[in-house]
């Protein structure tokens with residue numbers, strides 16, 4: 001096997017790389033590698049380009065910390081979205097989830113919910129509230145005890161803005177699951193029927 005493996009360096013490197021991807025096990029990695037290397041070479045080249053380009057270009061927007069391919073993302077640059085509403089989400093993928101329901105027309109700020117509270121960039125958040133004349137902060141975080149604590153902490157840190165209102169998405173979003181697992185209608189209702197926090 002070792003000799004055979006030696007002559008198939010690229011193939012094994014592909015399998016080993018695929019295995020590193022979360023949720024792809026040994027068997028799936030092998031199956032994908034066979035498919036890409038033999039049956040689907042076109043996809044293979046496309047994938048290689050997409051991987052390289054996204055690794056090179058995708059980064060965090062310097063204003064809202066969501067995904068962007070330039071310094072500032074399209075949502076932050078879009079003047080029609082300067083409506084005084086700032087939606088705080090726990091992960092970059094939540095921006096995609098909320099954008100998909102086309103219900104929210106303000107701007108975002110991404111907290112990394114896995115990071116510790118002390119890691120939240122409050123100077124960045126405060127600067128945005130000031131510069132963009134934010135009137136309402138909407139927490140779109142799934143209802144967990146940890147997230148309740150985060151909301152209180154953020155509200156406390158922003159108490160210097162006397163006229164700032166705080167709200168959170170309404171009940172109906174189940175406890176402990178990510179926003180991306182909530183069906184679009186429930187999320188849309190939860191967002192439009194948001195409650196004062």
Ligand SMILES: [Zn+2]
Nearest residue numbers: 061064073076
């Ligand atoms: Zn942005």
